[in-house]
Amino acid sequence: MMEGIFKKLMEETEEERSILRGNQSINKAIYTNLTSDFVIQSEKFLKDDLIMIRKHPRYIDFPKHSHDYIEMNYVYHGEFFQKVADQPIRLKKGEILLLNQHIEHELKACKKEDIIINFIIHPAFFDYIVTNLSTGFIQNQMLQFLVNSMFDFNQKGEFLYYPVSDSNRIQDIMNQLLLEMMNQSLLAKSKIKFLMGLLIIELIEQKKNQTATPIKNEQHSFLNDVFLYIEENYRDANLQSLATKFNQNVYWVSRLIKQLTNQNFKDLVQEKRLLVTKNLLLYTDLSMQAIAEEVGYENVSYFYRIFKQKYGMTPRAYKLELMKTE
Template identity: 25%
Template sequence: MEYAHEMVRPNEDIPFKLFVFEGRDGNYIRQKHWHRSIEIFALFEGELTFSLHDREYPLRPGEFMLVNSNEVHSVFAPRANRTIVLQIPLSTFENYYTDERFIYFSHSSRLQDEEVMRLIGDMYRTYTERACGYELKVQSQFYMLVYLLVTKYRKTEVSPEVVRRGKKLNRLSAVTEYMRKNYSRDLSLENLARTFGYSPAYLSRMFRRYTGSNYKAYLDDIRIEHGVEQMERTDLSLGEIASRCGFPNSKAFARAFKEKYGMLPSQFRRED
């Protein structure tokens, strides 16, 4: 079965991603997907239903769902809701990994609900108000939340099956993380497979099975994402942006961009 892999990038000014759920208007389904980051959905109004490993977890206001790294999940929002989403890089918890280089949190949102919900609400208010020093304040609130996660929600004993399931996607996560860090370099399938000790055919199958995409499309998505950021933040020529993002030339950049967004980079830049 294929699951989409979601690429998670932190906000520009803080070392994690904090945002309002895109399904806030209701009538929304996010199909099965996975990512390397730890994810928390904090529901303040409305209702949400999560599916993890084919088990459903309904949420009511005042509850949250914690999704572990590489955990395949989907989200259903039948009606309008107010939900804050926090995505935390897995490396935040590196000092708390088990011997298997693994960390796992309970899905139960009833251990410290009020404190976690309060912290996430405070973080979002601090971040959106953007008063002087907001970056420092929101990070202090964030680390208090991380403290609660590792002391109240972390499970030190995890079944071998859960570890094995996580490691299957950990292998691909290591590859995709390497791609995100080295997107501007020559990342042919052959070179990447050699770096990780796989055959090109095996790595290609891994991408198709677990990301819902082929290797080339996945790499292009990473490069286009960086291209969009540079178009928005710099006055560099499209040729220079294409080169910096790892495309062989501006034509290849334009072709991949149009396939993803239905317009040329030049049109995007005019409309921005």
């Protein structure tokens, strides 16, 4: 099976055949509609998808550029030379490089035996990971924190290098991704999303092992305690009670939660209450008044308003939709 993939990847694409015929300039129209800065646009590849996988074109240098998406380079065979933010980088077989959408890089021409796979990933995909690959409030919030730690979505150009050629787990996931890339089945796109989610989790674990510090360990411990407190006290959770638990003032606790999660304490409590609400709507026949009180809302109108803001419909309409899908 994998031999078949290698044989397929070794074949020249139309773009590569054009280069071999003597066209030694990048056809920018393939990558961008912009006429000034060379910014590769996700709309050229993603359409309505969150992820697209393609082989990097060989035989030609690629000029300095950036992109409006997260890019991942994976060396399937051979090696890959590039300059990222003016820093020379050589990727060897099995290694991975992640680049955010604000960094520039330029690429040296690949030889015939250099097979590089590019993953074009919309930033919204990381919301998809948190929503679909975590279960329960604590897992959801901790995964969100880890993803935010890994990908700093500000205006700063950043990249992450992963020398993971000896990681059997990561290489196995990569091989599965390539199999699905070649697969045209209706489920292939869904499989790619979940495999990529698993890959990101593995890379998060790799990065944590490489860069773990006492400060980061303390941050993780702090957040675990915060999330556990909310899990157990969401009906009447309040910052003063939480601050007392840490022997700190309210301002310190509030500021650190915001710094680490990019959410306010109130937002986290509300997220937990709404998750419980969904379970009560699905598995009980409680009235809306009773559900609102059960999750900690005395004002039913306010309860309706925040639920609709989150899910786009009232709790009653949401329950009806759930009943239709059973």
